[in-house]
Amino acid sequence: MANKLLTGAVMTLALAAGSALAADFPSHKAPPAYIPPPPTWTGFHVGLNAGGAWSASTTTNFVSTPFLINGAGNVPWAAAAAIAGSGGVSTNAASFIGGGQIGYDWQFSGGLLAGVEADIQGVAAGNNNTALTTLAPTPLTAQGLNLLTSVTSSKALDYLGTVRGRLGYLITPTLLAYATGGLAYGGATSTTSFFQTVPNDLPGFLLLGASQGRYAQTRVGWTVGGGLEWMFWPQWSAKIEYLFYDLGSAAYPVAVTADWQLSDLLAANATQARTRFDGHIVRAGGNYHFNWGDPPIVAKY
Template identity: 25%
Template structure:
């Protein structure tokens, strides 16, 4: 009888120990998850450079001769630097140098644009990889007039204003679509006052440093 009671007690203790161990395993706390690192957003801050092409729709007014359309393709390059703030606001400085194959004819005189460039202040807002901007500053261009009997040229200095959008295709490469209005003011060519203004559409790409 005593032997039976001892065996029963041992069996009960073994069953209780096993149950407690199973409960302890089940209630064991899970290992903490590793912290998730946040991917930093894209930034437009820093230097950049690129190239663009486009088309210019110009209008030249020559004293005593009237006005003429001076249109044509263009090719150029640009470089600049951006500062970006935590609220997404972006400001920057940019310069560009271009050559315009603009030409027209007024009263038998050929008129052409040529080498031109600008220095501009830019301001805009970044929507992650898209940067919408406006820009304005100083612009200058060569202007030529010639016919079979004479040739002369001058440099006109004025202002430029416009806007566009840059879009980052990768962390370093971006594309650009831009509109500008250039008012180059007046210059003397062959003794006559020449006023030249221009609407320009540019497309291009750039590389961030």
């Protein structure tokens, strides 16, 4: 009996000593998982973009108007030449557009973001020369006389730039949806060639107009659009964007058509072309963000 009591006492002391030693060892609990701070959008960004552009207004119109008529008998001829010398030609072509942008964003609480961005792109226009040839009646159509009119026209943008505001919402900390709009400017060019005659006119008579008009100028207008931008890596983002731009309309002189009888000028018409420089842009791009906003919050262990 005494041996059993002694054995029990020894075991109790051993367990108590083991518990005391275990309490003295340091804890080995795993540290909390590291959660990276959300990216900050506040700061400057620079990047590149590329995409496609195409015209919204796809017609260049031309109008002939009499400005000199020598006698009532020449009114029908001047009117017939003016009608035949008026119409429209399609001047639509898709273009490649590419360039760069720079901007600054402010990120607010609640996922709101505001910013400004400026960009400029070169435009590699496709060949959009379009020709139109018509044969129209004259006052002497019964005698086989008709007006032959041929018009060739093209238009293009040499470059396009914008200065825009951006207002967006962070759907997630790394995905931004935004609307944008502001000023647009670009180098606009339009060329129209005009030819008009009566191929088999009566002896001693000549109706002829042959010339080319060209318009080239930097124009200023407006733009509006929207897009999505994804911060796929710290300080790096990719975006896709749509813009509509409108640089307004332009008119320019093209040709003068004169109707002669030997050395006498019977009538004269002036032809003018008019077109609009507006269109759509769809482009993709990438930005590098300098992230000069609030410093990220680092978790403490």
